Amino acid sequence: MENINKELFQRNLISDQQYQFLEAIQTSKIVSIYSELRLVFYMGIMLFTSGIGYFAWQNMGEIGHLLCMSLIAVAIAVGFYFIGKFAKPYSNAQVIIRLVYFDYLLILVSLLIISLFTYVQVYFDLVELLINWTSFISAAILFFMAYRYDNRALLSMGITALAAAVGISITPVDWTIGDWLITSDLYLTIMLLGALLLVVEHFTYQNGIKKHFRFTYQNFGLLLFYIGGMAAMFNGNGEWLYATLMLVVAGILTYFTWQKKEFLFFLYSNLTLYIAFTYLFFRMINNEGGDLIILTYYFPITCIGYIIFLIQKKSHFAHD
């Protein structure tokens, strides 16, 4: 078979109009460069904001602080003019805006606000006063923008800023460099932040506030909770406690995510469950003598057994 559109049309499964439209796309009679244009725009924002920030910092003496600040303020005002022109009033539901680059405009303005805020803080010597609050205020700005204008990218940035505020960096880039976890207090902080995000998600979802933000909250919340717990399990004190906690929580969440067919979160929970279980199992058995042979059999038996169990249940997670 060579043409799906033709096949569907001949079997009367799509209308003539649909067929013509799909054929036009298939034969490149009409080509959408929506994502490409947005990518170019996004790259532009990234380069421009970092370039201008550096530039302002370098030439501070010549340009003058106040001028610099007012320039940023003007840029923000212009941005808000456009946002105001296209934005719709706040709503608890998802707000759809037809302007194709509206979300990137929001990000640009939010970043400019944060940079202006930092600028003001340094210029008026407020650093010492505000040092503990900077990240919280940035997070607050981002959260406000995210909720007011309904943007998930800003929400993600707000959550990362919040995490930065409590002293951790949740950038994948930094994980690979290592050194991101130092004290055992921090494990607990990470886990609590993760749990907090999950609680917030639960209540806002229950009350119907921005239901589509759910994924972002859940994803960050679960990842923080599990990674914090797992790091504590392997590095911290009281690893038994953490491992048991992980086992119980991941077990419960495995059940619920399975029920709700949220397979990404099922995946996270399940892997954590397996790691916690394996950890406890290995700690429990005696590492000397004949018990060692159990370890050799442990992985193939558990994995293959588990796979067989999942295949038995395959109708539950058939792709639909």
Add this chain to the structure above:
Amino acid sequence: MINSIIAYNVAELEKKKILSEAEYLYKSKLLSGEQWHNIRKEYASRLYTPSIFMRVLLFIFSIIGMMTIIGPLGALFSNIRESGYRILSLILGILIFFITEKLLIKDRYHFNSGITEAGIYSSLSMIAFGILGSDPPYLIICAIVGFLLTSFAVIRYLNLLALISSIGFSGWILFQMIIAIGGIVEALMPFIFMATFGTMYWYSKKLQEKLQNIIFEDHFVIVKTIALLLFYVAGNYFVVSELSISLMGLQLSAGYDIPFAFVFYLFTAMVPIAYFYWGIKKKSILFIRFGLLTMALSVVTFNYYYTLEFPMLTVTICGAALILIALVLFNYLKQIRNGFTREILLDDKWSSSDLTAIIASQTLGGNTMNVPDDDFIFKGGSFGGAGAGGNW
């Protein structure tokens, strides 16, 4: 004939492909719920593919399970030498292979279920270990065995990862052969690679026209993508000069450049433009994307060798220019011009707004807010460019 080569039933594969295409149209809101329902009924496929996260989960557990089987078996035959382990691994590989083929694919209609991939990969790697051992005499034998095994997986199981690796292995074989011949051929290596990947693109296009089957669509996209990318990379000045120094031990004294340097500068500059031009002329989105990608790479390349006096100024101007270009095009393409439009026709298959949000949050900053010390207060704290500046 095609039916006997491919392990799966071709008719079922076609159904599956139509179904996934239709689902994509339905998600892009081009089909009504009723139409989607009818199509689902009409093309219900027996092939079993779970959702992506379940596939990942099944894959992880299967691969751990299958790869660790060797442990207990090794414990049973604990006093054999390496040749014994090789035979063991070979037998085990063939066993897993038959289990995957018979039990999963033929009897239970698994198709890319995560378990099948794990079965194919682990059985092929065990067979490869069985053939090669831990210390093969010539490197090229590794490449040839790898190429044959992965090609087999591509043809019989239509596996995409195997396709990528088999192209990689073929490139490796070519490289080893050129090194072995040496002399003038070695000096012409970049051109040989460019010719090879150019031919690969051209030939895959011909083959696609000849085969005319929807089930191979993804494979051809991958082959073309790799061919176009490597065609550019093989002619890129940075790659050529770095590789000639590190791989072939070329000694450059000050003031001298690599052989044919001018040609490679020309390639670095012209290939992106050619891609872009071709993409616009032929209205091929693949070429337009590659035009953008290679253009960015070329800018990085030239910037690496000829740093301008004000790098950050360049960055700012580039950024402003990109924003402007995007805005102008957004406005220009309000109507369809030349067949190009700014509207979304179909949702991008690989994009989701949740994913985009996370990527944007990780690249645009928001995570570098904790102000470490006063010196860096503007660099780290204010804009959080998250390494964006360093790339340019």
